[in-house]
């Protein structure tokens with residue numbers, strides 16, 4: 001935006017400088033016509049007129065230098081605008097790409113949430129109400145994990161190995177007894193890999 005403003009400012013400056021040159025040129029042309037017409041006869045007036053024409057020529061040269069200087073500045077402002085426009089386009093392309101990938105990821109996650117929620121609903125329906133209540137309470141207390149696998153004599157919730165006495169009690173417990181980790185209190189799920 002700043003580069004574009006600079007470009008339009010120098011464009012205006014150039015127009016103004018060119019108008020200045022035109023004015024001086026027109027005045028010099030008028031003077032020259034008066035001189036050529038022969039209407040001015042007094043030597044003093046002729047001398048004044050010639051002096052003015054010379055001075056206008058010098059002035060025109062100076063103003064043309066100003067125009068050139070402004071044009072150079074305008075050109076570099078235009079280059080800067082072009083360069084920044086390219087960069088904006090390239091950054092915008094990256095944003096568009098990242099947005100598209102994010103949206104695709106959201107869609108995938110939403111699909112996964114829907115499918116997992118459905119599975120959970122089915123499983124939760126088969127769990128006794130009091131056990132489900134205990135599980136939900138533990139899950140809330142234990143950072144989202146209410147039940148953990150008992151794997152190789154360790155609770156996979158808190159990663160602690162169970163004491164020998166505790167393991168002995170678990171071995172004796174009936175398959176449908178709800179057992180809990182002594183350490184983190186999570187529900188322990190027994191499998192063939194529990195190391196019992």
Ligand SMILES: [Zn+2]
Pocket residue numbers: 155156157158159160181182183184185186
């Ligand atoms: Zn534990």
